[in-house]
Amino acid sequence: MTRGTAPDKIDHLHPEKRQGLVVVLTGDGKGKTSSALGMVLRACGHGLRSCIIQFMKGDLYAGEWDGIKRLGDLVELHHTGKGFCGIQGNPYPYEEHRANAQDAIDLVLEKMAGGQFDLLILDEINNALHLNLIDLEQVIDLLDRKPPLLHLVLTGHNAHPTIIERADTVSEIREIKHAFRRGIEPQPGIDY
Amino acid sequence: MTRGTAPDKIDHLHPEKRQGLVVVLTGDGKGKTSSALGMVLRACGHGLRSCIIQFMKGDLYAGEWDGIKRLGDLVELHHTGKGFCGIQGNPYPYEEHRANAQDAIDLVLEKMAGGQFDLLILDEINNALHLNLIDLEQVIDLLDRKPPLLHLVLTGHNAHPTIIERADTVSEIREIKHAFRRGIEPQPGIDY
Numbered sequence: 001m002t003r004g005t006a007p008d009k010i011d012h013l014h015p016e017k018r019q020g021l022v023v024v025l026t027g028d029g030k031g032k033t034s035s036a037l038g039m040v041l042r043a044c045g046h047g048l049r050s051c052i053i054q055f056m057k058g059d060l061y062a063g064e065w066d067g068i069k070r071l072g073d074l075v076e077l078h079h080t081g082k083g084f085c086g087i088q089g090n091p092y093p094y095e096e097h098r099a100n101a102q103d104a105i106d107l108v109l110e111k112m113a114g115g116q117f118d119l120l121i122l123d124e125i126n127n128a129l130h131l132n133l134i135d136l137e138q139v140i141d142l143l144d145r146k147p148p149l150l151h152l153v154l155t156g157h158n159a160h161p162t163i164i165e166r167a168d169t170v171s172e173i174r175e176i177k178h179a180f181r182r183g184i185e186p187q188p189g190i191d192y
Numbered sequence: 193m194t195r196g197t198a199p200d201k202i203d204h205l206h207p208e209k210r211q212g213l214v215v216v217l218t219g220d221g222k223g224k225t226s227s228a229l230g231m232v233l234r235a236c237g238h239g240l241r242s243c244i245i246q247f248m249k250g251d252l253y254a255g256e257w258d259g260i261k262r263l264g265d266l267v268e269l270h271h272t273g274k275g276f277c278g279i280q281g282n283p284y285p286y287e288e289h290r291a292n293a294q295d296a297i298d299l300v301l302e303k304m305a306g307g308q309f310d311l312l313i314l315d316e317i318n319n320a321l322h323l324n325l326i327d328l329e330q331v332i333d334l335l336d337r338k339p340p341l342l343h344l345v346l347t348g349h350n351a352h353p354t355i356i357e358r359a360d361t362v363s364e365i366r367e368i369k370h371a372f373r374r375g376i377e378p379q380p381g382i383d384y
Contacts, residue, residue, distance in 0.1 A: 012253045013384060015377035023222070023382060029363035031217055031227035034234065038226030041233050043381030044262055045255030061204045063237030070236055071262045119381055151382055168376060170368035171221035179360035185207035189235030189311055190215060190343055190361075192205060 020118075020150040022143060022166060026126055026159035027173035030191070035173075036121045036153045037064050043151075044074050048118035051111050055104045055133075055156075056081040056097075056124040058090075062192050076117075080104045081124075101133035108142060112150065119151045126156030126163070139163055212310075212342040214335060216359040218318055218351035221367035222383070228313045228345045229256050235343075236266050240310035243303050247296045247316040247325075247348075248273040248289075250282075254384050268309075272296045273316075293325035300334055304342065311343045318348030318355070331355055 023039075025032040040050040052068070057079040068075045081100045082092040104125075111117060122142075128134050139154075143166050146152055154163065164170050179187075186192055215231075217224040232242040244260070249271040260267045273292045296317075303309060314334075320326050331346075335358050338344055346355065356362050371379075378384055 009251060010253050011251050013378055013380070015379060017377060019371075019376055019379060021371055021376070021379055021382050024368075025223060027363075027366075029365075030215070030361055031223060031230075031363045031365065034230030035223035035227035035365075037230030037233045038223075038228065038256070039230075039382055041229045041259040041263075042226065042255035042384070043259070045258035045260075046380040048381045059201060059203050061202050063234035064230070066237035067233040067235070067263075068237075070264060070266075071233075071259070074262075151379070164368060167369065168371040168374070169222055169382075170370075171219075171223045172366045172368050173221075173223065173227075174219075174364045174366060176216075176356060176362035176364050177359065178362075179211075179213055182360070184211055184213070184360060185209060186205060187207060187211060187213055187343070188205070188238040189240045190213055190231055192234070 018149055020146060020148055020152070021168045022146070023151065023153045024126070024159050024164055024167040024170040025153065025155045025173060026157060028157060029173040029175035030178060031173045032155040033123055036123060036155050039153060040068070040075055040119065040121065043119045044071050049116060050075045050119040050121065051117045052077040052121040052123060053104055053107055053111070054079040054081065054123040055101055055128045058082055060192065063189055078107060080107070098133045101128045105134055105138050112145060112147065115147065117150065119153070121153045122155070124156040125154050126159040128156070129160055130158040136160055136162060210341055212338060212340055212344070213361060214338070214359040215343065215345045216351050216356055216362040217345065217347045217365060218349060218362070219365035220349060221365040222370060223365045224347040225315055228315060228347050231345060232260070232267055232311065232313065235311045236263050241308060242267045242311040242313065243309045244269040244313040244315060245296055245299055245303070246271040246273065247293055247314065247320045252384065255381055270299060272299070290325045293320045297326055297330050304337060304339065307339065309342065311345070313345045314347070316348040317346050318351040320348065321352055322350040328352060328354060
């Protein structure tokens, strides 16, 4: 798959110390969930096992649900939730959103304790916390219980300052512009 | 793979108008290339075909090279270049970096004309332009020639204002903090 311009040999980094990182992807721009998915793809290349837990995905089909099936048994995906709490048109009461997010937290604890994954993606957990569907103490508890070699990626708007403080790597993804503001509908493969 | 909390049925979006978007991912934070890779994963779920052209990847192994092999024949990846031009330790002269980037532009034109892809990732092209390895006119020419339904994703630091102007969706990924600033080595699956 390489061309004549590709390097003659490939060098490999081998960190002296393996360390499980806490990565936060926040901000109002496009690219938080897709960046987490890209890390899953990258992790597969190293033979690492990933688990994606989507906190607020709801019932709207997302391409990654079938995309990750192609990655085989290295990746597991769970989509929980009833869509975005509080946005127009969402018919579910707060209590139901909260009960779903609480189930997702139990699932994270179970997957963390199981020890079978190298990378755990907590998709939209920042937003779930911001909307009080889960409590700050619960997320801090997750971070406290994180096994040293497990990578934890927390995505979603409005990451809590305490979580940012605890993280190793944090990116804020800012919207400079977005196609939907010009009336362009969400496009499969790009937006969902 | 879903739990009891998952929705009872899945809704599908079907945009009335399909449109190939120009997406720019720029900024100094972690998440540009990984976000583009996540879009590839997502596109696979919709049965769309992707081509990734890495402009400045060089000879350092990246997990996505093997990760994308798992996605099968929907994805093609080309890594060109001799690593980052101008950074400490890079032994190649400017002319060689430029020649490589020029080859990559030819490859993009070839893939665009071939018409076999729905999503074309131009990884680090913003940076290649910023370093004068390619010219602004060449990138504008790519945008002018883009087939209407092809999605084009341009990643890398220092996106040119003219390219931002031309794009449909632009995210700036800002570094709030990064593990390497505390002396933590790059970790496989997360950083490469």
